[in-house]
Ligand SMILES: [Zn+2]
């Protein structure tokens with residue numbers, strides 16, 4: 001069952017306190033307009049409406065009113081206003097419906113990729129490829145240039161050009177050499193050669209029925 005957005009911050013609500021829309025925005029770490037959407041969606045009952053000295057309308061809630069609101073059961077009739085708020089904001093407010101979860105996962109993945117690309121700069125890629133070409137397995141080369149092997153393989157899985165460069169550099173790892181018949185065989189892979197030629201040979205062998 002889904003919780004009311006305030007349910008996760010009840011320990012920060014003082015029952016004797018007084019809260020404006022701004023205060024609620026701070027509690028939930030969302031914008032003021034998001035709080036107004038919750039208000040419009042009848043998810044913040046018990047507020048008092050006052051006309052501010054300048055003429056605008058100001059809302060205020062007692063801490064008790066907010067604690068009562070926090071206990072509202074969310075269901076199909078009382079749900080977060082999906083027509084007003086972005087899926088990411090809704091996810092932050094606790095919605096775990098399919099659409100909001102998908103939006104969150106997409107953003108998460110984009111951020112991880114961005115981070116991976118930022119860490120694996122062009123400069124570091126060159127150093128890494130040179131290290132592999134000089135005979136270090138990719139995982140060791142990654143450590144030598146200060147990135148994780150997982151990150152290197154992650155970038156290679158999305159960047160075909162980089163993957164090809166990595167494979168090309170990996171030929172140097174074939175113990176007997178690219179031109180030598182002892183390499184580029186599954187048997188050489190079994191003997192421990194991790195060069196590109198032997199890795200390809202093993203992959204081919206595994207593919208055959
Ligand atoms: Zn949702």
Ligand SMILES: [Zn+2]
Nearest residue numbers: 174183193198
């Ligand atoms: Zn080999």
